[in-house]
């Protein structure tokens with residue numbers, strides 16, 4: 001079997017065009033504030049990608065760039081100001097932050113209704129209890145890719161490799177909310193190949209170049225590659241999945257680049273439009 005390749009790039013083009021039309025019909029121009037601390041080239045590159053994507057969708061974006069030496073209290077003060085500013089609908093603090101700044105303290109400071117990353121504990125808790133919430137962009141993008149491919153998680157065995165707060169945990173939760181049977185694997189898992197090869201839906205989110213081989217994959221499975229690893233020798237990006245061999249066995253597969261990455265940014269635009277509508281928490285009980 002040769003897998004169907006799910007192009008996050010193509011799907012993103014379509015969804016971003018649809019978002020641009022939605023934006024035209026809004027009374028306000030959605031506005032996203034991105035805070036970037038330090039000089040990590042990958043972070044700067046991601047943030048440029050976000051700025052560009054905002055422009056094409058008609059979303060206003062402001063990027064606040066700071067040196068690594070920025071103090072935590074200065075960052076908190078900036079977030080407070082953005083929380084107060086009614087012209088700003090979404091706030092994203094690019095991670096990771098320098099070691100002297102507490103990521104938890106910073107994320108908790110962001111207003112829940114501007115938390116377009118879905119990292120605030122209130123949004124995390126709402127997701128866990130099945131309520132409407134800002135949902136982390138990468139997991140949301142993954143669910144969209146499965147949906148568009150006609151892969152319904154209900155009753156399927158989903159195996160998630162990785163349990164981070166940003167990717168692994170929330171994607172497992174979304175799959176559970178869609179009635180999948182979910183297994184999480186992580187660095188202490190014994191016999192990863194045994195667990196992974198049981199999966200109807202396999203999410204590879206460990207950040208380990210090429211760790212998922214053909215031996216980890218069940219015939220016909222949907223394989224979603226979240227990993228973004230830069231190969232030292234070539235400078236190229238590659239995923240956690242050995243694409244060439246796995247595509248001969250899987251039913252569906254996502255490439256890197258051009259898979260989950262572009263969808264993450266598309267879902268950020270989606271969440272920003274949602275924040276600008278301001279109706280996420282309207283039916284609060």
Ligand SMILES: NC(=O)C1=CN([C@@H]2O[C@H](COP(=O)(O)OP(=O)(O)OC[C@H]3O[C@@H](n4cnc5c(N)ncnc54)[C@H](OP(=O)(O)O)[C@@H]3O)[C@@H](O)[C@H]2O)C=CC1
Nearest residue numbers: 138162163164167186187205206207226227228260261264
């Ligand atoms: N395409 C996109 O849009 C995005 C891509 N990414 C990429 O996804 C990957 C994961 O990101 P993130 O979740 O933030 O990373 P983290 O480093 O925070 O988490 C990695 C997870 O993988 C687990 N893990 C590590 N090694 C192994 C192993 N050998 N076997 C099984 N599990 C293992 C870790 O286990 P333990 O908990 O035990 O340490 C941990 O839970 C990275 O490559 C990152 O660049 C991230 C965000 C967005």
Ligand SMILES: Nc1nc(=O)c2c([nH]1)NC[C@@H]1CN(c3ccc(C(=O)N[C@@H](CCC(=O)O)C(=O)O)cc3)C=[N+]21
Nearest residue numbers: 045046093094095096117137228257258259261262264
């Ligand atoms: N607060 C916060 N929110 C995030 O969502 C967040 C973050 N911090 N820190 C870092 C990770 C990583 N991440 C990616 C986004 C897009 C691509 C992406 O578009 N990748 C392209 C390639 C881009 C390139 O060529 O450099 C692709 O896979 O095709 C990848 C990774 C978001 N993250």
